[in-house]
Amino acid sequence: MAGKVKRDYSLVGESTRIAIETGLASAEWYHTDVPRKTMKELMQRSDSPAIRDTAIWLAAILGSAAGGVYFWGTWWCVPFFLAYGVLYASASDSRWHECGHGTAFRTRWINDVVYQIASFMLMRNPVTWRWSHARHHTDTIIVGRDAEIAVMRPPDLLRTALAFTGILDFRYSLPALVRQAFGKLTPDEKSYVPEMEQHKAVIAARWHIAIYIATIALAVFVHSWIPLVLVGGPRLYGTWHMVLTGLLQHIGLADNVVDHRLNSRTVYMNPISRFIYWNMNYHVEHHMFPMVPYHALPRLHELIKHDLPEPNPSMWHAYREVWPVLLRQLKYEDYFLKRELPPTARPYRGEFHEVNMSAAAE
Amino acid sequence: MADWVEACAVDDVDEEDVIRFDHGGRSFAIYRSPDDEFFATDGFCTHEKAHLADGLVMDDIIECPKHNGRFNYKTGQAKGAPVCVNLQIYPVKVEAGKVMIQIA
Numbered sequence: 001m002a003g004k005v006k007r008d009y010s011l012v013g014e015s016t017r018i019a020i021e022t023g024l025a026s027a028e029w030y031h032t033d034v035p036r037k038t039m040k041e042l043m044q045r046s047d048s049p050a051i052r053d054t055a056i057w058l059a060a061i062l063g064s065a066a067g068g069v070y071f072w073g074t075w076w077c078v079p080f081f082l083a084y085g086v087l088y089a090s091a092s093d094s095r096w097h098e099c100g101h102g103t104a105f106r107t108r109w110i111n112d113v114v115y116q117i118a119s120f121m122l123m124r125n126p127v128t129w130r131w132s133h134a135r136h137h138t139d140t141i142i143v144g145r146d147a148e149i150a151v152m153r154p155p156d157l158l159r160t161a162l163a164f165t166g167i168l169d170f171r172y173s174l175p176a177l178v179r180q181a182f183g184k185l186t187p188d189e190k191s192y193v194p195e196m197e198q199h200k201a202v203i204a205a206r207w208h209i210a211i212y213i214a215t216i217a218l219a220v221f222v223h224s225w226i227p228l229v230l231v232g233g234p235r236l237y238g239t240w241h242m243v244l245t246g247l248l249q250h251i252g253l254a255d256n257v258v259d260h261r262l263n264s265r266t267v268y269m270n271p272i273s274r275f276i277y278w279n280m281n282y283h284v285e286h287h288m289f290p291m292v293p294y295h296a297l298p299r300l301h302e303l304i305k306h307d308l309p310e311p312n313p314s315m316w317h318a319y320r321e322v323w324p325v326l327l328r329q330l331k332y333e334d335y336f337l338k339r340e341l342p343p344t345a346r347p348y349r350g351e352f353h354e355v356n357m358s359a360a361a362e
Numbered sequence: 363m364a365d366w367v368e369a370c371a372v373d374d375v376d377e378e379d380v381i382r383f384d385h386g387g388r389s390f391a392i393y394r395s396p397d398d399e400f401f402a403t404d405g406f407c408t409h410e411k412a413h414l415a416d417g418l419v420m421d422d423i424i425e426c427p428k429h430n431g432r433f434n435y436k437t438g439q440a441k442g443a444p445v446c447v448n449l450q451i452y453p454v455k456v457e458a459g460k461v462m463i464q465i466a
């Protein structure tokens with residue numbers, strides 16, 4: 001298991017083989033009991049909350065872009081672009097996520113349109129990322145299976161710090177789209193995108209690249225950086241909020257367990273971050289019940305929190321909790337933060353969870 | 363010759379909802395549509411092993427609880443990623459307040 005073998009984060013390597021052999025891959029995960037009638041109410045879809053939030057989001061994007069362009073060449077453009085960057089490059093992540101699950105809107109085509117737009121803003125291939133996210137839900141933080149482990153062990157702190165600037169993401173995402181546009185998928189991508197879907201990934205990448213080429217051409221034509229600051233560029237200066245909130249989802253917690261209460265984190269956040277993040281701060285709840293739309297997650301949280309670890313009261317609290325764990329993982333990568341379950345919680349599948357418990361922070 | 367099997371009573375399934383029915387080592391999902399008709403499909407999603415009875419019925423659609431894959435439960439048609447393989451459907455009839463499904 002992971003404690004004995006060095007972690008291999010490729011999706012076709014030694015850890016993959018072990019995860020499959022031990023039954024960690026595609027395992028049955030723990031769910032808190034929620035009566036069917038209640039769950040049905042929580043799962044109900046509605047267009048109105050997401051239409052309202054999307055209208056605010058788009059209006060704020062257009063308003064901040066207009067302000068930035070209007071004040072271009074003066075310092076006054078800076079606050080507008082700071083806001084624009086976060087709305088473009090961070091808020092799009094949660095829109096991508098919710099619409100990818102198909103839970104944001106009741107109307108399917110609106111989910112799909114917002115999903116495509118948000119994928120473009122994030123420089124993410126809408127096809128490969130849909131499949132990688134499905135895998136993330138099947139095998140959350142299972143080493144060798146989960147394609148979306150943000151901080152691997154031992155942690156690369158420089159890389160993690162640079163993630164806030166968006167430089168690394170940009171350096172990875174753009175070449176990945178170019179490669180995919182040329183019809184090349186990596187072995188990892190092929191491991192989670194079914195063959196019959198792979199050509200769609202190539203077509204989507206070509207569309208994205210075509211739009212970027214058109215943006216560059218426009219910038220050259222009008223002799224201005226503005227098109228690039230508005231399209232693509234925000235990935236460099238507006239990603240920080242996505243990283244600030246998103247890193248907390250799983251960082252420092254257990255890997256190779258089949259209970260989201262042990263490997264995911266719920267953090268209370270301020271209302272602005274929750275708007276940008278579309279309530280994904282209720283992350284244990286989201287993983288346990290991905291059918292529940294973002295606007296119903298606070299209700300779900302109230303309903304099941306008796307069975308979950310204590311949420312972090314703030315992002316600051318969560319980062320203070322994570323920092324010493326990361327430092328210790330530099331020397332001892334099996335170390336992790338053990339989530340305390342409430343005494344009334346039902347423990348689940350100890351055979352997986354005990355594997356790393358000796359390494360856990362008490 | 364395929365057998366008709368009693369799956370449940372009509373009242374066991376709420377309108378626009380689904381329940382699980384296990385029989386002969388197999389699992390099925392029994393649906394009641396918003397216009398009060400009954401339908402039956404295989405119980406498990408064709409993507410991975412998740413029981414559709416834990417999912418959400420919306421009009422003609424059953425949405426899988428694991429990755430939100432969608433099927434038309436009347437035709438079995440998979441409506442797009444992450445479900446690519448159609449769902450097996452079964453004939454259904456209602457007799458004397460019982461929902462019967464024909465299992466091959």
Ligand code: FES
Nearest residue numbers: 407409410426431
């Ligand atoms: S298991 Fe049903 S959509 Fe993945």
